[in-house]
Each structure stands twice: as structure tokens, then as C-alpha cells.
Amino acid sequence: MNVGVLGGGQLGRMLALAGVPLGARFRFLEHRSPAPVDGLGEVVRAPYDDADALARFRDGLEVGTYEFENVPDASARALADAEIPVYPPPAALEFARDRKHEKDGFGALGIPTAPWRAVDDRASFDAAVEQLGLPAMLKTRRLGYDGKGQRLLRSPADLDAAWAALGDRPLVLEGFVEFSRELSIVGVRGRDGETAFYPLVENTHASGVLVRTDAPAPGCSPELQRTAERYAGAVMRYLDYVGVLALELFQVGDELWANEMAPRVHNSGHWTQNGAVTSQFENHMRAVMGLPLGSTEPVGHSVMLNLLGALPPAEAVLAEPMAHLHLYDKAPRPGRKIGHVNVCGPDREAVRDAARRIERTFPDGAGPA
């Protein structure tokens, strides 16, 4: 099956590695060169909105998908116009791409979120701050990821600088959430509506960037898992979703509040490559290709560590027998995601100890920028 992927970063790379054994042949639309998908299929090297490139990209495709949600609508439409099915449905991109739409959607589906207000001008900004109080987080409605496009407001003295930095764009203000931890759930929905969910995982962020995932998240009740599945399932049904979806959550007491949704394979699901019966990448490809979903059962315990900015020596990481290395073939640059390590085994404490030893091999300069 000829599969087109909008985007050619590490997620596209890992989708290809999982999809090739299923009989998929890949074509990517990606403007960067080099790109992590180089050598794993045909790369149409052009911006997402280049009409000629889009025509070449879509020629002969049987199905299209994304590895990046900030794709222009025109690109998705170009596939739809050629009657090429696109999964997840473009409506999911629109849902996820704009924090206001997303929060409105969560609200309509009965999924709790932190209190928030849309901010369109200085007056609505000041009103929102008054209503939600401080601290609060000012975020761009669009194009934010990995902590980019956001400012933490601790005191009234921070307002002017935040407004100067972000005030020219549509924004939302999010009230402060006293959460005990950050969790996420990755789900997958097939073309026939079959759904499956991986266990809740616990995520550790630094400077807004994911640095670590513990899977399954320790101390989650079956009820918490059911709640998370209910929320992710509601979003998937609402969007008539096909593929993998990730829902980032705050745990607040016994409750889960939605933070944001990613309409794609997700960094917090990378542990599934070695720690689950079927990886999120394989399940996304199965869903997109119209195949039955694979088991989402975890195999033991896993810790995923992101490799940010600088690589540790592969020899040192793999000296741990439970470690698996996943490199993205990207040039190191401060804070850049250039790979990850999965540590998986039957005993949680042994896995955590191995993860700790692996973190000690990280060179100076590794970590969020």
C-alpha cells in the first residue's frame, strides 16, 4: 500500500520503520534537508503549501497521514480533492491546532480542563487575569509545542513583558492547576471504529519539554484508567477518528483534567516500541491501512528517556541490557530532540535503576535548551 506522510521528522521515521513490515511503501512531504525520514522512502522536498509538490506527493497514493499537526489545511485538502483518504480526519487537526477550539471541544464532550479564557486584546487579557488570578499561563492559540509560544505569569509585573512578546497573536490564558502529576494516554481507533488504549503513563517535563515517561504510570487505579479511556474515546468518536491519538492530562486529586490532545503518535508513547506487544507506530499504521489493531498490552515496566541536545555514547547506553536506543539521525543542537532510550523489563525498580545509570551517561549540554 502506498502511504503518504505529511512531515518527515522522527515520527515519520518511526512510522516507516513500523509500517514497512506491514507492506506499506512510504512517501513523505518534507521541506527540511537532511530529514530523519531520508532513506526510508521517497521524499518530496518542498513546503507543505507548494501546489506542484503536493500534486507530485499525492500521485499514486492510496492513503495519507500526518506526523505533524501544524500542516496547512490546503495540504490536507489537496489529498481529499484527489479522493485519497486521509487519516486522522483533517477535523482532528483543526481541533488540536487551536487551543481555543480544543478547550471548547473538551468542554462540549464533558472533559474537565483547567479554567481558561480566550484573549484577543489587552482588555480581554487584563480581564482574564482578574478572573483566573495568578499564577497563570499565557499561550498562543496556534503553533505552540514543546513549551514554545507560552509565558508563565507569576505576578502582575510579568504582564507587560508577556503581552509584548505574544500580544500580537490570538491567545488563551490558562489558570494555575495544582496538579499532582502529568499523565497521558495513547489510544488508537481503527477504520471500523474499534478502539484500544495503552495504559496511562507518567510524564516528566523540564522547560516545557518531555524528558521522561514512566509506563505504566505507577499507582493508577483501574478507575483512573477507565476515566482516561472514556475521555480519549469521546474525542476519537466525536472526530470519527482513525489512527493514534494522545491525550495529555493533569492528575488533580482523583480527577483527570485534559491539557491538550495530539492527533498523531506521541513522544509519551515511544516506550511502546519495546515495552508493549504492539507499538503506537505499528498501531497507527494498522489503523490507517484499515487493518485490525494489535494488542496494546504492556510487557513489563518501561522508562523512556528523551535524548535532548547531545547524544551519550551508544556503548554506554547499551551497556545496560534492558536499554534500547532509538536515534533520529538529526544533528545535535541545544535542546533538540535527537533520540530516545527505552528501558524495559519485568521489575519496575530495576528498570528505574537502569534508567538512573543511563541518565548519568548523558553528556554536559544534554537536556532542554
Place this chain on the structure above:
Amino acid sequence: MNVGVLGGGQLGRMLALAGVPLGARFRFLEHRSPAPVDGLGEVVRAPYDDADALARFRDGLEVGTYEFENVPDASARALADAEIPVYPPPAALEFARDRKHEKDGFGALGIPTAPWRAVDDRASFDAAVEQLGLPAMLKTRRLGYDGKGQRLLRSPADLDAAWAALGDRPLVLEGFVEFSRELSIVGVRGRDGETAFYPLVENTHASGVLVRTDAPAPGCSPELQRTAERYAGAVMRYLDYVGVLALELFQVGDELWANEMAPRVHNSGHWTQNGAVTSQFENHMRAVMGLPLGSTEPVGHSVMLNLLGALPPAEAVLAEPMAHLHLYDKAPRPGRKIGHVNVCGPDREAVRDAARRIERTFPDGAGPA
């Protein structure tokens, strides 16, 4: 690391899928077009002995390996002449490529085999038949695989036809082995001499072609496993081996007799992709790249079924939640290996039942030619 692979079939394809996450970039030397490695790296499309192509193939490589043992010596030498390390060492190719050398080697290492005789002319053929008795198997010394280049001799009436078919080449005659089953062991040796072994597996052949592997082989004593590791380890040490090696064995009572050695990843190790902590493909790449080996521990029980000649519907195979599909992107042709299915889970009987249901989805015409 730039890795060159001599050969571009399904083994090269699966080596690439396992090596890319470790940071390997692949170049293949392969004369067939299309080939299973297409799209997974650069393909130098030429015969193995094309000097110009070899020069292009080796340019810029950091290490070379094989996915096919019947490579001309000149190809291996072309890499060695350019001071590119080649693993496994070319001596391993020579050991495996000629049944007489192989059996001499097994004998010298104290590894039992079926009784055998070299056959160089009709007189030595007749003498060998008289010494070993019938039934017996006449095999070409070189270029035999998947049951090709061999004739079963049941009675004296079979001798003339067998001689007419094979008598123009150097041969060996193998005495009949009353074995209870066919086993194999896959081992791996790192550049530093570290070794690791997967558990013994049980193989089922039809018409000389592997159709099924059960892993771990049921009913193997720890002593049998130790014996198999001792034999495979002796071969690896003798050859100063680096990479994955497979040793095919007959179980004869409580003994293991060596049948043949493959100096590469092996069909009877395909189950490790889903049924072991680290696959044979990843471990071969780790060894070749000078990285520490990964754990060879099995995860539950596995059945590997080869897809020969015709593909079952992917939907039907993957309807079994324990099934994983691995396609080779090869055109179906009677008897041709075009993919395999791994069925893996914690319960052996459940895995076998699922394998049975999957076999029922195989279309007419599937199976050995």
C-alpha cells in the same frame, strides 16, 4: 555509521529496519530489481563481482556485512582491500559455503554430525553408499539452500538418477539420521568476544524448506541448551566470529548433531522480532557496529510461520491479537518466501491455537513449491 550489506533480500531488509534506530545508514549491493531492500537505503544495483560497482559500493563505508553467504570471495576481498572491516569474517563464509569444509570443521571442534563422505567421482559415490548404507542424502558441497541441490536416495535404483542430476559437481553423501526433531540455536558474538544465545527452537521443514519455528523449543533440558551453546560458541570462537550465527541441529536421543551453520541472521530466528527482548537483527547490527549486545531473553512463547508462495489476507492474519506480520515486498511465486507471521504470547497453548487459526487463512497454493 555507514554500513554496507552484500545482498539485498529480506534479511537485508530486516537488518535495515533494526539498524536504522541504532544510527546505521545502509548501502546494499544487490543485482535484483525490485529487491526487498528498495527504499531502505542506497542500492548499488550490480552483480557481486562487478569491480566498478564494488568500488562504488565500498566508497565511504565504515563496516561491511552479508545477508547471503554465497558471495564471491572477490566481493569480501574488495572490502578488506579498502581496509573496511567485514563481519562476520570472510573465513566464516568459506566455512559455511562448502559442506565438506563445514563438516571437517565440526569434526575438528568435537561437534558430532551424521556420518558422511566426500564424493568426487562415481567410484567414491558408490563406495560412500556402501559404507553409509541407504537411505542417504546426496548433496552438492556448494550453493545448496532450502532443499536445493540435494537428492534423497532410498534404494539402489535411485543412484543413477541422482548421479545424473548432481554428479558433475563436488558432493557429499550424508548417512541417514534417525532424529527425533530438528532444532536450531542462534547465537551472537560481539567485537569484544562477548557472546549471547537465544533459546533452542524447534523447526518444521516441508520439502526442505522451513515452514515453522516453535520458540523456545518445548521440552529442552538446560543441559541440551548448554550443549547447543557450547557447539555454537566453539564455532564462533574458532572463526573469531562477529555477528549472528545460526546452527541447525538434529536431536538424536539426548544428543545434538550439527546439520549446518549459517553465518548470518537466520529464518529460524525471525521469531525474535516479537518474541525476544532484542531481535536477532538488532543484535547482529549491534555486534557489527561494535556495540554491546542486547538481551536474548524470550518474552513468552512464539510460533513463526513462513509465508510461502502466496499471501493470506493481512486482515485475517492480524485479526489474531497475538499476530505480527512481516512482509518482504516480493512478488508471489510458487514456494517463494515472501513474508512471515510471528505469533507471540505468554501461554504456549494459546499461541499454538492462534497459529493454527492463522494457518487456516493461508490460500490455496501457499506452501513449499
